[in-house]
Each structure stands twice: as structure tokens, then as C-alpha cells.
Amino acid sequence: MAKRSFLIPGVDKRLLIKDSLKVMPDLTRRRFIAGGASLGALTLLTGCDVIDSSSAEEMLKSVSKFNDAVQDFIFNPDALAPTFPESAITKPFPFNAYYDLDDAPEVSAADWKLEVRGLVDNKKSWTLDELYKLPQFTQITRHICVEGWSAIGSWTGTPLRDFLKLVGADTRAKYVWFQCADKDGYNSPLDMRTALHPQTQMTFKYAGEILPRAYGFPMKIRVPTKLGFKNPKYVVSMEVTNDYKGGYWEDQGYNSFSGS
Amino acid sequence: MSSLTATDEQISATKAKVIQPAWVRVMHWTNAVAMILMIMSGWQIYNASPLFDFRFSHDITLGGWLGGALLWHFAAMWLLMVNGLAYLITGFATGRFRKKLLPITPSGVIHDVQAALSFKLAHDDLTVYNYVQRLLYAGIIVVGVLIVLSGLSMWKPVQLHWLVTLFGDYPTARYVHFFCMAAICAFLVIHVLLALLVPKSLRAMIIGR
Numbered sequence: 516m517a518k519r520s521f522l523i524p525g526v527d528k529r530l531l532i533k534d535s536l537k538v539m540p541d542l543t544r545r546r547f548i549a550g551g552a553s554l555g556a557l558t559l560l561t562g563c564d565v566i567d568s569s570s571a572e573e574m575l576k577s578v579s580k581f582n583d584a585v586q587d588f589i590f591n592p593d594a595l596a597p598t599f600p601e602s603a604i605t606k607p608f609p610f611n612a613y614y615d616l617d618d619a620p621e622v623s624a625a626d627w628k629l630e631v632r633g634l635v636d637n638k639k640s641w642t643l644d645e646l647y648k649l650p651q652f653t654q655i656t657r658h659i660c661v662e663g664w665s666a667i668g669s670w671t672g673t674p675l676r677d678f679l680k681l682v683g684a685d686t687r688a689k690y691v692w693f694q695c696a697d698k699d700g701y702n703s704p705l706d707m708r709t710a711l712h713p714q715t716q717m718t719f720k721y722a723g724e725i726l727p728r729a730y731g732f733p734m735k736i737r738v739p740t741k742l743g744f745k746n747p748k749y750v751v752s753m754e755v756t757n758d759y760k761g762g763y764w765e766d767q768g769y770n771s772f773s774g775s
Numbered sequence: 776m777s778s779l780t781a782t783d784e785q786i787s788a789t790k791a792k793v794i795q796p797a798w799v800r801v802m803h804w805t806n807a808v809a810m811i812l813m814i815m816s817g818w819q820i821y822n823a824s825p826l827f828d829f830r831f832s833h834d835i836t837l838g839g840w841l842g843g844a845l846l847w848h849f850a851a852m853w854l855l856m857v858n859g860l861a862y863l864i865t866g867f868a869t870g871r872f873r874k875k876l877l878p879i880t881p882s883g884v885i886h887d888v889q890a891a892l893s894f895k896l897a898h899d900d901l902t903v904y905n906y907v908q909r910l911l912y913a914g915i916i917v918v919g920v921l922i923v924l925s926g927l928s929m930w931k932p933v934q935l936h937w938l939v940t941l942f943g944d945y946p947t948a949r950y951v952h953f954f955c956m957a958a959i960c961a962f963l964v965i966h967v968l969l970a971l972l973v974p975k976s977l978r979a980m981i982i983g984r
Contacts, residue, residue, distance in 0.1 A: 575843075578850040589934060596933045657945060659932060662823035662841060665945050740933045768842035770849065775933045 579770050586772040592708050596739035596775070599655045604722070605666035608658075610729040611743065612697070619728055620696035620749045627733050630752035633692075636683025643733050647719060649673040649681075654714060656739035658746070659775055661764075670737040671720035676711045684755045686711060692760045693736055696749040703747050703762035705738065709774060714739045742773040794901045794979035798865055803980055805858045810959065812837065812851035817956060819844030826953055852926070859919060875904055876913045884910050898973050915962050922955035 610616050628640040653671040679686060691710040695701040709715060718735040719726055726732045731748025738746050744764045754760075765771045795803075819836035838844025866872040883906035890896040891907055898905075904912065928938040928948045942948040970977045978984075 575846040575850055578853070579846055582849055589931070591934060594934050594936070597936050597939075657932070659945065660824070661845070663820065663929075663949060664824040764842070768846060770845065775931055 579768075582770055583772040586770075586774050587706065587708070590708060590740075590772075590774055592712055594740075596656045596714055599657070599667050601655065601669065603667050604655060604669055608666055608668045608721070608730070609664075611660060612748075614698060616729055618698060620698070621728060622696055622733055622749060624733055627751070629734065629750065631682050631754075632752060633754040633756045634685035634688045635679075635755050638682075646673070646717070646734070649678065649717075651719065652716070653720075653723075654716065654737075654739070656714070656737075658739075658743055660743040661769060661773065669722045670716060670718045670735075671723065672716040672718035672734075672737065674713060675715045675717050675736065676713070678717055679710065679755070688755045689757045690755075690759065692754045692756055693747045693750050694752045694754075695747050696751050697763075699763070701747060701749070701763045702760070703745055703765065704760055704771070705736070705741070705745065706772065709738060709740060712738075712740055740774055742769075742775065744769060745773055792984050795983050797983065799871070800980055800983060802858055802862045802865075805854065806862065809851050809855035809858060810963075812847060813855055814956060814960065816844040816847035816851065820848060821953070826950060849930075856923065859923065863916075863920075872913075872916075876909050879906060879909045879913060898976065901976055901979055911962065911965070915959065918955050918958045918962070922952060922959065925949075925952040925955060 610619075612619065624643050628642055629646065630640050631638055651671050651673055653669060655667060655669045657665050657667050659665040675691070676686075679691070684691075686707060689707055690704045691707065692704045693702060695703075705715075716737040718731070718737040719733070721727060721730045726735060731750070734750045735748045736746060736750055745762075759771075762771070815835065815837035818831035819833075819838045820841060822830045822836065823841040836844065838847045887896060887906040891905075896905060896907070924938060925942060925948045928935055928942060929945070929952060932939050932945050932948075939945055939948055942951050970980070
């Protein structure tokens, strides 16, 4: 336990910032495969330059797409993420992003509106007060980060599928695409079957309190069947769409389905 | 599969000659490649959130960063899984596991360990595994199964939550996955060292005899 709490706050955040800085610069951003050193190690092992960086990249991208299909195939929409008692909640729950907490978006509740776009009947924007009036439920689940660490937290909000029904979304569409207020414009696509999963939630509270800035005020999408980076915070809009619009981390090489 | 059986019949016919049948050799080297890819990319993934107070040097990892390493890991996974399953099925179906790896008796293991430590363990007949080999080869198969199961529970902790429960919880499955990797690395060092000490065993794994 002590070991875990030591791990979560400092270590990964720094590494993540380093990682993102490394991959950020414009054109090289999408070149997510090995730097020379590690490929060099493999070249040494095989004795020849078998792995040409760009063809390896293409191969890995195709396998990742294949893995998306496999994961979609084995995804059972009725399988629920395990829930936990309050005593299991990780304290403090880690803040995690590709920036420091000081750089987290400061969203003004009065000015914020959730924009609803795409294949929906009612495209009206929602104020926070309007959203708070929707029925809310609490669930205590494990948040699993792509880095490997995990933490248990308590999230309260409205099931996304209820909201999608309310706005008359075409649930035959392939994705719900979220855009966020994070710097550099965070965004992430969520496949429709996961969006309709009973535990996928528009989250307004953490541990019974209004969602603090660190955890995504004013609204986070909590998806206990996905890795953390597919749980967008500071959400400003959602779009129901058939187009794959990519995502902040997905574009850099994280597997797009990344479902658990 | 029929060609594999034919190969096996061939072995019994020319038993003195063929030490490692073709299917064993192909799967052995496929597994070697898959394992190295899995371990090196796994080290890079570990570095993103280390379980212990150390990281693996970037020079010996694969993928460059977490995202690249994950792509490698979940690509090589297929090679490891398909090859590993084929190996298990063929090993049981042909009776190779039973013939080569059993029985493993404590007295036999103790005797052969003592012999090995005093460099008196003979390798006259490479078709018969001594008790140290039997224990290590059977043990590494068990570790291989465990590392795949713990890996699956980390990959699909919701879909396979019963598997996670088998390990205790999600963080425990991570530790199991790590220690299985450590066991495989330890095996790898000893295995390679011994193969180099008895070069004809390495030759048998390459050309079969």
C-alpha cells in the first residue's frame, strides 16, 4: 500500500510530461516508435538491420488496428467493472495529466456550457445547473492508467446512455467524440457500445463533492471499462459521429480501443 | 498437424539421430524471438510506472516510449500466444511432455543438482533430460502460462475479472507479471549459459541432431 501511494503521485507524472515533450514537436509527434538506441539494441541482437523504423511503424499500426477489432469483438457490454466499498478508496486520489496541476484548466461554472453536436435531435447546449438536475448515481471503481498504476475512486453523475437518449442521439453511430478544455486541446473518441455501457458516466462529483479542478471540473466522462486516458476531463463538447476523429493520445500511438 | 505426427514417427524410426524434432525447433526459436520482444518492450512499459525503486536502461528497452512499447508488446503478444498454444497442444498430444519431462522426483532432482554443482552431470544422451533439466523446463512452462494469464488479467481486468480475482486484485496481477518476467530472465541466463557449455545441445536445437 505504502509502495503504491509512493508510486502514483510523483513518478509517472514527471515521466508523462517528459514523454509528451519528447513526442510533441510538430512533425515528429506521430513518430512514436523506438528511438535509435533501443532499435539499435535489437539490431545488435539480430546482427543486421532487420527493422526499418518506418515499416516497423506501419506494421505496428496495423496490428494495433487489428487489436481494436479484436477488443471490440470480445467486449461484452453487459460485463460490469468490479465495484468496491468506500474503505477501498485510494487516498489521496492521484492527479494525473501531461501538465502540472497549476496548468490544469480553470473553467468558470457560469460561462461553461456543454455543447452537443452531430447526430442528435436536440443540439441545445447545457448549463451546469441544467445538468445537475439530471438523476445522479454513485459508483466506486478502479481507475487504471495506461502506465500501469491504478487507483480506486468514487464518482457521481448521470449515466451517459440516459443523456444520449435524452438528447435523441443516433445510437447506431460509431462514436461519441469528446473535446476538452485542456491546453493543446485534449480530445478522445469513445466507441458507441462503450458509451452505452451502464457504468459509463457524465461525472459531476468526486467523493460526494463537486468535481474539483484537479479531477476535471466541471465535467468528466468516467468510463470504468477503459484506460484512464479515455476518461476525458474538463469536457466542453460531445459529438455523436460516424467518423473516427482521432484523439490526443490515440494519435500518438496509444491503442484506440484501450478497453479493459 | 498431420505433418507433425509424421515427423514424430520419423523420430522413433531414427531415434538415435534426431534429438529435437522440427516442430520443437521452429517453436523454440519463434518463442525466443517473441519472448525477447515481450521482455524488452515490457521493460519500457514498466519504466512508465515502476513497481520498485529502479528503471531499466533505455538501451535495453524496445519502443522508445510507453506508447511505442505498448504497440510492440501487444503485437508480439500474438506471436507468443499462438506459438505457445501450439507448443502446449503439440507437447501434450505427441506425449513429448510426458516422455521428456516426467517423472520429476525430489530425490532425482537433489541427486542431479549435486552432480551439476560438482560438474559431474553427464550429457551423454541428449535425448534424455536429467532431473535438473526436467524441473527447469517443466517449471518454465508453468511460468509461461502464469505470465500470459497475469498479462491477460491486466489487459482485460473487466472482461476477465474472474481471472483478476484468481490473482487477488489488479495490482497483485502486475507483481505476478513482473516476477514471472524475472523468473524467465533468470531461466534465460542459465539456459543460454548451459547451452554454451554443452554446444552439441545448441546444435541439436538448430539442426535437430
